[in-house]
Amino acid sequence: MSIVGVGIDMVSVPEFSEQLSTPGSTFIGHFSVGERRDVADRTGDGARNLAxxxxxxxxxxxxxxxxxxxLAPLLPDTAVNQVEIQSDAYGRPRVRLHGDLANAIGHLNIHVSLTHDGDMAGAVAILEEPAAG
Incomplete structure (x- = not known):
């Protein structure tokens, strides 16, 4: 197995919460029904868990x-909407891909780690080529 890509991102929870609560915002619609249900089932700040x-x-x-x-990009700017973060019964995250993104990288193992600290939410993703065999 070999690592083919690493990514990290940070989100300001207050700014994200403001986006969600802006009158007329459809931002919540970018999350799958499963993601929204998972967040609703958790205690605490829903905006923090969506962030x-x-x-x-x-x-x-x-x-x-x-x-x-x-290399030239293969995916549209909206590819972020083709990524879904699911949680198992113990709250551990995993990535589920949809659409063009699933076709492009669905063969890779994707490892993800989520974290919160104060007003920030962050995540790391590692793409790994499966072992041949």
């Missing part, structure tokens, strides 16, 4: 971009 998922989505896109250094 960290947004950071994870961005980290996945950045990891894919870093793997294509020197």
């Amino acid at each position: 960290v998922r947004w950071a994870a989505r961005e980290a996945v896109i950045k990891a894919w971009s870093s793997s294509r250094f020197g």
Whole structure:
């Protein structure tokens, strides 16, 4: 196995919360039903939990971009909407891809780690080529 890309992203929770609560905003619609349900089932600030998922989505896109250094981008700017962050029964995150992004990197193993500290939410994503065999 070899690492083919690494990405990291940070999100300001207060600014993210403001985006979500702006009258007429449709930003919440960028999250899957499963993501919204997962956040609703958790205690604490829903905006904080969505912010960290947004950071994870961005980290996945950045990891894919870093793997294509020197090559033209293959995905539209809206590719971030093709990344879904799911949680297992114990709260551990995993990445589920949709659309063109699933076709482009669905064969790779994607490792993701989420974190919060104060007003910031962050995530790291690592793309790994599966072992041949």
